[in-house]
Amino acid sequence: MRSLNKVMLLGTVGKAPEVKHTTGGHMVAKFGLATNRSFKRKDSDEWQEETTWHNIEMWDKRAEWAEKYVTKGTRLFIEGEIATSKWEDDAGNKRSRQFIKVFIPPIFAGGKKPEQDTAPAASPYDEGPPYKPQGATPGGKDDDTPPF
Numbered sequence: 001m002r003s004l005n006k007v008m009l010l011g012t013v014g015k016a017p018e019v020k021h022t023t024g025g026h027m028v029a030k031f032g033l034a035t036n037r038s039f040k041r042k043d044s045d046e047w048q049e050e051t052t053w054h055n056i057e058m059w060d061k062r063a064e065w066a067e068k069y070v071t072k073g074t075r076l077f078i079e080g081e082i083a084t085s086k087w088e089d090d091a092g093n094k095r096s097r098q099f100i101k102v103f104i105p106p107i108f109a110g111g112k113k114p115e116q117d118t119a120p121a122a123s124p125y126d127e128g129p130p131y132k133p134q135g136a137t138p139g140g141k142d143d144d145t146p147p148f
Contacts, residue, residue, distance in 0.1 A: 005081040007100050009054060010109055011035040013074045017058070017066045029058045029066035033076065033100075055099035057083070062102055069108075079104040 014032035080102040
């Protein structure tokens with residue numbers, strides 16, 4: 001049976017990404033992303049806000065992007081999957097850490113962005129303009145005709 005492991009978050013970066021290079025030549029950027037939820041307390045009409053912190057990892061080109069454009073306070077919309085890292089500490093204890101591995105380049109979601117930031121509003125890794133079959137004319141009658 002198939003399953004689904006997908007996470008979508010809209011939040012605020014807590015501090016600039018920590019960027020490292022692995023021995024295998026890969027680049028990884030790690031940072032915390034805060035998401036908030038508001039709720040009304042049952043015992044009063046008072047609204048309360050709760051913050052949840054998520055560990056985020058971006059690899060290779062996405063890590064390069066994070067290093068270049070992401071700073072503390074940046075608002076991001078990200079998509080990824082929940083992943084778990086397991087290891088043994090120096091005392092031989094088994095340890096694990098869950099994180100969100102970003103698999104789709106993030107999108108700036110407004111809010112704070114450094115003034116010198118030249119990053120586009122969407123991913124810098126777009127594949128280019130949408131595919132247009134040869135012979136199709138924009139707005140022409142061929143646009144609605146199936147290609148068979």
